[in-house]
Amino acid sequence: MKTLGIIGGTGIDQLEGLEIVDSHAVETPYGDPSRAVEEGMLGGVRVFFLQRHGSPKMIPPHLINYRANVWALKSLQVTDLIAINAVGGISATMRPGRLVIPDQIVDYTWGRAHTVDTGEEGTLLHVDFSDPYDHELREALLQCAVAQNIAHEGAGVHGVMQGPRLESAAEIRRMAGDGCDLVGMTGMPEASLARELGLAYASICMVINAAAGLDDKPLTLAVMRANLLREAAAVRQLIAALVADY
Numbered sequence: 001m002k003t004l005g006i007i008g009g010t011g012i013d014q015l016e017g018l019e020i021v022d023s024h025a026v027e028t029p030y031g032d033p034s035r036a037v038e039e040g041m042l043g044g045v046r047v048f049f050l051q052r053h054g055s056p057k058m059i060p061p062h063l064i065n066y067r068a069n070v071w072a073l074k075s076l077q078v079t080d081l082i083a084i085n086a087v088g089g090i091s092a093t094m095r096p097g098r099l100v101i102p103d104q105i106v107d108y109t110w111g112r113a114h115t116v117d118t119g120e121e122g123t124l125l126h127v128d129f130s131d132p133y134d135h136e137l138r139e140a141l142l143q144c145a146v147a148q149n150i151a152h153e154g155a156g157v158h159g160v161m162q163g164p165r166l167e168s169a170a171e172i173r174r175m176a177g178d179g180c181d182l183v184g185m186t187g188m189p190e191a192s193l194a195r196e197l198g199l200a201y202a203s204i205c206m207v208i209n210a211a212a213g214l215d216d217k218p219l220t221l222a223v224m225r226a227n228l229l230r231e232a233a234a235v236r237q238l239i240a241a242l243v244a245d246y
């Protein structure tokens with residue numbers, strides 16, 4: 001049986017329309033998840049929701065306990081995990097206001113607890129990460145986006161930086177040279193942990209700003225927030241459509 005989990009990012013503190021039926025404070029071998037996992041019904045489908053940054057506190061990207069978060073959702077029998085990530089746009093088509101369903105990742109993060117492989121199992125966890133996102137889950141999101149007429153990009157390379165500071169213009173030029181279309185801070189190691197733990201994982205990226213050095217205006221949180229609010233509505237519409245087909 002399939003069960004859907006959703007990890008909300010910046011700007012998605014609650015899953016609107018989710019009728020909460022339970023809240024799970026899961027204990028994990030890796031410590032506490034960001035927050036209790038909410039279990040609820042969305043469009044008649046059981047959904048588990050976790051806000052990655054916690055709330056009301058705000059855990060910065062480099063301090064999120066990604067292992068505990070993904071493990072907690074798995075322990076609640078989640079099989080399919082949709083991540084929501086706020087990102088900056090690098091490529092010309094990745095304009096602020098766009099939703100993107102990325103198909104690749106470049107990981108620039110460091111110092112994060114990034115694997116459940118402790119070496120104690122007697123086997124090495126060399127998971128195949130050639131295609132970091134689950135094909136079927138991506139396809140389902142893409143079909144819903146088309147059916148709902150939601151403006152989106154159907155592919156993109158998600159470069160994940162350490163943060164919490166934003167990038168220098170030269171770092172963004174380097175990322176563009178590496179083939180990155182998007183820059184965020186929370187896509188890894190979440191995606192590879194989901195793979196290690198056997199969960200199907202896909203991401204909905206909300207482009208909330210042009211990446212550093214690509215716009216003559218300074219990057220301000222106020223502009224990012226305004227885009228975020230608009231896109232959060234489209235994300236909700238996309239998730240509602242996904243659930244309706246689930």
Ligand code: HPA
Pocket residue numbers: 086087088089161166167183184185208209210211212
């Ligand atoms: N860089 C990194 N992470 C981000 C950005 C950005 O420009 N915008 C939103 N998250």
